[in-house]
Amino acid sequence: MQTYLALARLAFQRQFAYRAANLAGLATNAFFGALRAYVLIALFNAQGAERVAGYSIRDAVTYTGLTQALIAYIALWGWWDMIRSIRTGEVASDLSRPVDYFGYWCAQDVGRAAAHMLWRGLPMMALYALFYRIALPPTVLHWLALIPALALALWVSFGWRFLVSLAAFWTHDAVGIGRAAWTLTVFLSGFLMPLAFLPPWMKAVMSLTPFPAMVNTPIEVYLGLMDGSALLGALAVQAFWVIVLYALAQTVLAAGVRKLVIQGG
Amino acid sequence: MSLYLRLISVSIRSQMQYRFSFVVDTLGSAFATLLEFLTLAAVFSRFGSIGGWTLGEVAFLYGLVEIGFATMDIVFSGFDPGYFSQQIRRGTFDQFLLRPVSLVLQMFSSEFILRRVGRIAQGAAVFAISLALAHIAWTPGKLLYLPIVLVSVVAFFGGLFVIGATSCFWTVESLEVINVFTYGGSAMLAYPMHIYGDWLRRFFTFVVPGALLIYYPALYFLDKPDPIGLPRFVSFLAPLAGFGVLAVAFAFWQVGVRKYTSTGT
Numbered sequence: 290m291q292t293y294l295a296l297a298r299l300a301f302q303r304q305f306a307y308r309a310a311n312l313a314g315l316a317t318n319a320f321f322g323a324l325r326a327y328v329l330i331a332l333f334n335a336q337g338a339e340r341v342a343g344y345s346i347r348d349a350v351t352y353t354g355l356t357q358a359l360i361a362y363i364a365l366w367g368w369w370d371m372i373r374s375i376r377t378g379e380v381a382s383d384l385s386r387p388v389d390y391f392g393y394w395c396a397q398d399v400g401r402a403a404a405h406m407l408w409r410g411l412p413m414m415a416l417y418a419l420f421y422r423i424a425l426p427p428t429v430l431h432w433l434a435l436i437p438a439l440a441l442a443l444w445v446s447f448g449w450r451f452l453v454s455l456a457a458f459w460t461h462d463a464v465g466i467g468r469a470a471w472t473l474t475v476f477l478s479g480f481l482m483p484l485a486f487l488p489p490w491m492k493a494v495m496s497l498t499p500f501p502a503m504v505n506t507p508i509e510v511y512l513g514l515m516d517g518s519a520l521l522g523a524l525a526v527q528a529f530w531v532i533v534l535y536a537l538a539q540t541v542l543a544a545g546v547r548k549l550v551i552q553g554g
Numbered sequence: 555m556s557l558y559l560r561l562i563s564v565s566i567r568s569q570m571q572y573r574f575s576f577v578v579d580t581l582g583s584a585f586a587t588l589l590e591f592l593t594l595a596a597v598f599s600r601f602g603s604i605g606g607w608t609l610g611e612v613a614f615l616y617g618l619v620e621i622g623f624a625t626m627d628i629v630f631s632g633f634d635p636g637y638f639s640q641q642i643r644r645g646t647f648d649q650f651l652l653r654p655v656s657l658v659l660q661m662f663s664s665e666f667i668l669r670r671v672g673r674i675a676q677g678a679a680v681f682a683i684s685l686a687l688a689h690i691a692w693t694p695g696k697l698l699y700l701p702i703v704l705v706s707v708v709a710f711f712g713g714l715f716v717i718g719a720t721s722c723f724w725t726v727e728s729l730e731v732i733n734v735f736t737y738g739g740s741a742m743l744a745y746p747m748h749i750y751g752d753w754l755r756r757f758f759t760f761v762v763p764g765a766l767l768i769y770y771p772a773l774y775f776l777d778k779p780d781p782i783g784l785p786r787f788v789s790f791l792a793p794l795a796g797f798g799v800l801a802v803a804f805a806f807w808q809v810g811v812r813k814y815t816s817t818g819t
Contacts, residue, residue: 310730313729313730313731314730316730316731316734317730317733317734317737317738320734320738321738321741323754324738324741324742324750327745327749327750327751327754328604328745328749330749331604331605331745331749332597332601332604333601335601335602335603335604335605335606336600336601336602341600341601342600469585472585472586472589473585475586475589476585476586476589476590476593481589481590481593481594482593482594482596482597486596486597486600487593487596487597488596488599491596
């Protein structure tokens with residue numbers, strides 16, 4: 290456990306070195322947030338109703354800020370660290386460490402994510418609060434529920450990113466596979482538009498995948514769109530995916546390590 | 555010109571060497587735009603229109619921007635600020651200066667990222683959807699102007715790329731703010747300009763004149779009046795705006811090269 294904390298802390302501190310890049314990234318995120326807010330406002334104005342699928346205009350604008358704030362936190366645009374380490378051969382020394390390989394990367398990801406929440410996520414919401422009237426979680430319970438929702442969202446995202454990165458054990462084209470995987474993630478997670486706005490059949494199909502648990506769920510928890518048993522159910526679904534992806538990851542990893550050892554010695 | 559084509563064909567052939575890799579890479583990048591548009595189309599049924607524009611009309615803007623930007627992305631790959639900053643950092647740009655071939659020609663032929671062709675295909679698909687949905691009254695004038703607009707769009711975004719690359723002569727790392735103009739600009743121009751706030755609209759009409767390349771020509775093609783009330787001839791300023799930006803960009807480039815070569819790296 291000490292090792293994991295140390296790895297996380299180092300990854301957290303590492304982000305401090307990138308604070309200029311993070312600030313610049315924040316500016317870009319803010320610009321795109323503003324664009325998406327304008328689009329949603331225009332859509333709502335065309336519709337004329339006060340609420341659409343439970344969302345008010347304020348909820349919709351807040352949604353654009355929250356999704357932009359989550360980008361860095363769950364590495365939504367892509368995560369290449371592990372694939373790179375496998376390509377360069379660093380993986381050999383990583384695997385021989387007395388730490389579980391999954392845990393090794395997970396701990397670092399948690400550290401990185403915490404730093405990104407601090408440097409990108411929270412400042413984004415602060416900027417939004419400055420320029421827009423944003424929605425806030427309606428009750429103390431919703432504020433508290435945000436903690437497990439965000440933690441589980443990160444772990445679901447990490448489990449998926451780890452699994453995808455394992456492709457590098459088998460092929461040189463892991464980058465291409467990664468690109469396709471991250472595109473799929475963005476599309477199915479509820480990042481582009483609230484899933485509630487999609488036709489019910491589309492939303493139902495997407496809910497069969499782990500991706501809504503990464504973005505749509507924590508946002509709907511924040512906006513207070515779920516109460517009581519529905520809220521618990523959503524968190525349970527997130528936990529379900531964390532476990533499933535973890536089990537898959539370890540299984541595929543075992544196969545990958547065997548292949549690596551047989552190939553390279 | 556024939557030298558350029560020969561260099562490009564070498565680049566293409568080397569990218570095609572790993573055929574599976576190329577296919578995976580192309581497909582991986584291929585679906586992002588299409589999925590984004592499909593998401594918009596999926597929610598459109600709830601809202602009906604955006605800024606008074608129908609889905610088919612928005613698709614016209616969307617498709618036009620995507621085809622133009624994606625084409626630029628391939629042709630101007632050598633000036634992609636992200637890649638160019640690497641060239642500067644590694645010192646490989648210096649080799650260009652030593653060769654007895656035009657610098658600009660080398661820049662254009664240094665990269666030709668074919669996998670980005672997937673994005674052109676998507677743009678074309680969205681544009682085709684627009685042609686099917688929006689009932690455009692085609693005239694010989696419009697048919698003549700359309701390819702002019704497309705080429706102008708390529709010139710416009712190409713100019714932004716060149717400006718971004720030139721800034722690397724001073725900052726080495728490419729400036730994040732350029733991404734706001736290129737990627738942010740293309741995202742913004744995919745929707746009718748009047749949904750945006752005054753400051754944003756005026757900036758992208760008069761300072762970084764993207765609107766003159768997409769929105770105002772679209773008003774002409776779709777026979778729509780300008781809610782902001784600018785005169786009709788503004789729709790025909792696309793080539794002036796596009797090549798004007800490109801000319802300014804290359805003037806800036808010359809300044810940058812002179813500065814780089816005079817400081818005796």
